[in-house]
Amino acid sequence: MKFTETINRSFKPTNYTEEDGLLFWREKFFLISCFTFVLAGSLAYIASMKASISAKLWQVAIIDTLTYLLVVMVFFFNKINLKFRIYTVLSLGYFLSVSLLIYLGPYGPGIIWLILIPFMAALFLGTKAAILSNSINLLTLVILGFLIGFHLTGLNLFLYNLKGWIAVCSNYLLISLAISLPVSILLQVLDKSLRNEKELKNSLKTQNQLLKKAKDIAENADKLKSISMANMAHEIRTPMNGILGFSILLFDNDLDKAQQRRYTKIIQQRAEYLLRLINNIIDLSKIESGQLQVEIEVVNINKLLNEIYEMFISQIESAEKNIQLIPDIQKDKKITILSDATKIQQVLINLIGNAIKFTESGAVKFGFKIQNNFIEFYVKDTGIGIQENDKSIIFERYGRIENQNQHISAEGTGLGLSISMGLAKLLNGDIWFESEANKGSTFYFSVPLREIEAINDDEGKNNNNMTTNWKEKTILIVEDDPISAELLGEVLTETDAIVEYATDGNTAIEICKNKKVDIVLMDIQLPGMNGQTALYEIKKLDKKIIVVAQTAFAMSGDKEKYILQGFDDYISKPIYPNILIDLLNKYIES
Numbered sequence: 023m024k025f026t027e028t029i030n031r032s033f034k035p036t037n038y039t040e041e042d043g044l045l046f047w048r049e050k051f052f053l054i055s056c057f058t059f060v061l062a063g064s065l066a067y068i069a070s071m072k073a074s075i076s077a078k079l080w081q082v083a084i085i086d087t088l089t090y091l092l093v094v095m096v097f098f099f100n101k102i103n104l105k106f107r108i109y110t111v112l113s114l115g116y117f118l119s120v121s122l123l124i125y126l127g128p129y130g131p132g133i134i135w136l137i138l139i140p141f142m143a144a145l146f147l148g149t150k151a152a153i154l155s156n157s158i159n160l161l162t163l164v165i166l167g168f169l170i171g172f173h174l175t176g177l178n179l180f181l182y183n184l185k186g187w188i189a190v191c192s193n194y195l196l197i198s199l200a201i202s203l204p205v206s207i208l209l210q211v212l213d214k215s216l217r218n219e220k221e222l223k224n225s226l227k228t229q230n231q232l233l234k235k236a237k238d239i240a241e242n243a244d245k246l247k248s249i250s251m252a253n254m255a256h257e258i259r260t261p262m263n264g265i266l267g268f269s270i271l272l273f274d275n276d277l278d279k280a281q282q283r284r285y286t287k288i289i290q291q292r293a294e295y296l297l298r299l300i301n302n303i304i305d306l307s308k309i310e311s312g313q314l315q316v317e318i319e320v321v322n323i324n325k326l327l328n329e330i331y332e333m334f335i336s337q338i339e340s341a342e343k344n345i346q347l348i349p350d351i352q353k354d355k356k357i358t359i360l361s362d363a364t365k366i367q368q369v370l371i372n373l374i375g376n377a378i379k380f381t382e383s384g385a386v387k388f389g390f391k392i393q394n395n396f397i398e399f400y401v402k403d404t405g406i407g408i409q410e411n412d413k414s415i416i417f418e419r420y421g422r423i424e425n426q427n428q429h430i431s432a433e434g435t436g437l438g439l440s441i442s443m444g445l446a447k448l449l450n451g452d453i454w455f456e457s458e459a460n461k462g463s464t465f466y467f468s469v470p471l472r473e474i475e476a477i478n479d480d481e482g483k484n485n486n487n488m489t490t491n492w493k494e495k496t497i498l499i500v501e502d503d504p505i506s507a508e509l510l511g512e513v514l515t516e517t518d519a520i521v522e523y524a525t526d527g528n529t530a531i532e533i534c535k536n537k538k539v540d541i542v543l544m545d546i547q548l549p550g551m552n553g554q555t556a557l558y559e560i561k562k563l564d565k566k567i568i569v570v571a572q573t574a575f576a577m578s579g580d581k582e583k584y585i586l587q588g589f590d591d592y593i594s595k596p597i598y599p600n601i602l603i604d605l606l607n608k609y610i611e612s
């Protein structure tokens with residue numbers, strides 16, 4: 023066992039690995055050849071020594087011994103550079119063959135050794151070395167021929183006359199070239215295909231790595247998706263449970279007014295939550311498919327922050343949360359920028375909503391500062407904070423910190439921050455945070471500062487005062503869903519206006535033909551003729567009839583789309599009574 027190990031180790035190339043292709047195999051072949059020389063050469067050496075000594079050919083004996091010893095050295099000294107070892111062996115072979123040729127004549131082994139040298143050169147060094155070796159041999163044979171021709175040698179070569187010498191040499195050359203050149207070319211081709219194979223292997227390896235990466239990503243996404251589906255189902259079921267449960271309870275006649283109000287409020291809150299969830303999913307898919315567009319307008323930052331404050335302060339009060347909401351608004355400095363107010367507001371609502379959600383006591387402070395041509399909003403809380411190793415997941419889609427959220431009854435889908443990140447990028451801004459577990463977090467959100475002169479905004483204009491006389495006015499509700507129609511009718515009863523109903527476009531046109539209609543509240547998706555076509559027909563009858571689109575197609579950009587189509591205004595479902603009244607008031611007044 024030890025012997026085989028030693029042999030294997032001895033034949034194992036030291037300079038190259040299998041990856042190096044032909045270089046590895048050349049070294050291996052070389053070592054095997056040397057080993058054969060050492061082993062089989064010992065027999066040849068002994069026989070040759072015996073013959074040389076008995077024939078008193080001392081020179082041959084010395085040359086044999088020297089050559090043999092040097093080959094042994096080259097085989098065992100594997101620290102010497104491979105090329106040097108090959109050249110040494112080839113030179114020794116050459117020296118031996120020429121010596122044998124001279125001393126033993128053309129019948130001796132000299133000429134056979136001479137064939138071996140170019141073959142070995144081809145095998146170990148390549149085509150160029152094979153040609154060089156053949157050329158050196160040819161030159162040697164020509165010189166020796168010259169010596170024979172001119173009878174300049176007293177050596178055994180005289181046994182040949184020049185003609186015989188030329189015949190032997192031509193045969194030698196033919197055999198030598200026929201062996202060494204094909205071998206070297208074969209090896210060259212082999213080398214090329216080994217290299218190609220190596221390249222192929224490498225590219226397969228990279229492709230494999232890429233595939234593995236893609237597989238991991240897909241598996242993670244799949245995992246995330248199933249987690250999120252389960253999460254989403256939970257998020258939908260929970261409010262639905264509240265809505266269905268409390269609407270059943272509302273049927274109970276024994277309920278007092280306070281209970282009725284409470285149940286209705288719960289139903290309303292749950293429904294609003296569901297709506298937010300649906301909007302979030304739509305927003306995220308729009309961001310991811312690149313469909314969301316920035317709608318540049320004048321944004322009054324103070325006004326925007328005030329509106330958000332009003333919205334959250336009532337929420338905190340009604341939830342009876344022990345949190346102070348502190349708006350850091352620089353009242354004296356009116357900043358007005360060009361950006362998309364809805365999207366800025368959406369991000370800030372997400373951030374402040376989270377801060378309140380994840381803070382049980384203390385304060386939530388929000389505001390902004392101007393930094394390097396950016397307006398940098400911040401939302402700082404004294405809440406539960408985020409652990410170091412959870413920090414990377416919160417901007418991921420459906421990324422929620424499960425254990426953390428269990429401490430605090432926080433509902434959510436894990437979509438808010440990824441939507442906020444998408445919106446921030448869309449606005450050419452950024453979003454980031456600092457957080458310490460159990461101490462609190464500060465989220466930052468920046469948008470480019472495209473500041474414009476402060477303008478007079480219309481603060482206090484929409485104050486929902488119903489001073490206008492609606493009595494003479496006729497409002498036509500075009501709606502195929504009876505519940506939605508009833509809701510609109512209910513809202514409008516307070517106004518004393520005359521309310522007409524149509525469930526499809528044709529009936530609506532007929533009513534407009536036969537009666538004086540002032541305002542049409544037009545649903546878009548109707549059976550038969552759709553809302554848009556009905557709009558064109560009504561406008562053909564009378565351009566002055568105000569047609570307001572009222573629809574559940576409530577994605578950003580929809581309002582502009584309907585106005586472009588010719589609608590006078592737009593209101594999205596769910597319709598809030600005060601918003602509808604405000605909107606209609608605008609047209610009744612004029």
Ligand code: ADP
Nearest residue numbers: 376377380407416422423434435436437438439
């Ligand atoms: P959601 O709030 O609906 O779960 P978000 O994407 O808004 O989804 O937030 C993702 C997660 O980031 C939250 O579930 C919560 O674990 C963590 N997080 C966000 N804001 C805060 C905050 N202010 N304090 C502590 N944790 C937060």
